[in-house]
Amino acid sequence: MTYYPPDIIDNDKDKLDDALIKTIREGGQRVLDVATGYFAPTVWNLIGDAFAELTGLRLLLGERPDVGYGGHDTLELRKYYRRKIAGDLESLQFDRKHAQLVDALLAFLERDAVQVRLFNGSFLHAKAYIFERVSYCLLYTSPSPRDRQKS
Numbered sequence: 281m282t283y284y285p286p287d288i289i290d291n292d293k294d295k296l297d298d299a300l301i302k303t304i305r306e307g308g309q310r311v312l313d314v315a316t317g318y319f320a321p322t323v324w325n326l327i328g329d330a331f332a333e334l335t336g337l338r339l340l341l342g343e344r345p346d347v348g349y350g351g352h353d354t355l356e357l358r359k360y361y362r363r364k365i366a367g368d369l370e371s372l373q374f375d376r377k378h379a380q381l382v383d384a385l386l387a388f389l390e391r392d393a394v395q396v397r398l399f400n401g402s403f404l405h406a407k408a409y410i411f412e413r414v415s416y417c418l419l420y421t422s423p424s425p426r427d428r429q430k431s
Contacts, residue, residue: 283307285414297323300409301330309411311336317405318342324385332388338395342404 283306286294303309312334319341324331331337389396409415 296407296409297326300327303411303414304330304333307411307414309414310334311412313338313340313408313410315340315399315404315406315408316342317407321382321385324388325381328381328384328388334393336393338397339389340397340399340404342399342406 283302285299285303285307288294289296289299300312304312310333312331314337316339319339388394
C-alpha cells in the first residue's frame with residue numbers, strides 16, 4: 281500500500297505524528313533524517329512504536345545542552361537526556377509508565393542505527409523530516425501581537 285502524505289502538515293487538521301507513523305508503516309519507509317530544535321520525551325509516547333521499526337535515524341538537535349562532549353561533537357546521550365528531561369518530567373505524573381517511556385527513548389537513541397548530533401550554528405528551530413522518498417517541513421506560525429490583542 282502506498283501512502284501519500286498531505287501537502288501541508290499544520291498540526292491542526294493534519295498532525296505530524298500521524299503523517300510520520302503512516303509514512304513509516306504504510307509507506308514502507310525505514311530510514312529517516314530529522315532536524316529539530318528539541319526532541320521531547322512526551323513525543324516518544326506518540327511515535328516510539330513506529331520509530332522502533334526504523335533501520336536508521338539521524339537526529340540533528342538545535343538546542344545546545346550543558347553537558348560534556350565525548351569528542352568530535354558526539355554527545356553523551358544518557359547524561360544529556362537525563363538532565364534535559366528533568367524539567368519535562370516534573371510536569372508529568374511520575375509513575376512507572378513515564379519511567380518506562382524515558383528508558384525506551386534512551387534505549388532507542390543508543391542503538392547503533394541511530395545517530396544524534398548537535399547543530400553547530402547559533403540556533404536551529406526548523407523542523408525537517410526526510411525519508412528516502414518523502415520529506416516534510418513543518419512551519420509554525422503564531423498570532424502576531426496585534427492579532428492577540430483582538431482576541
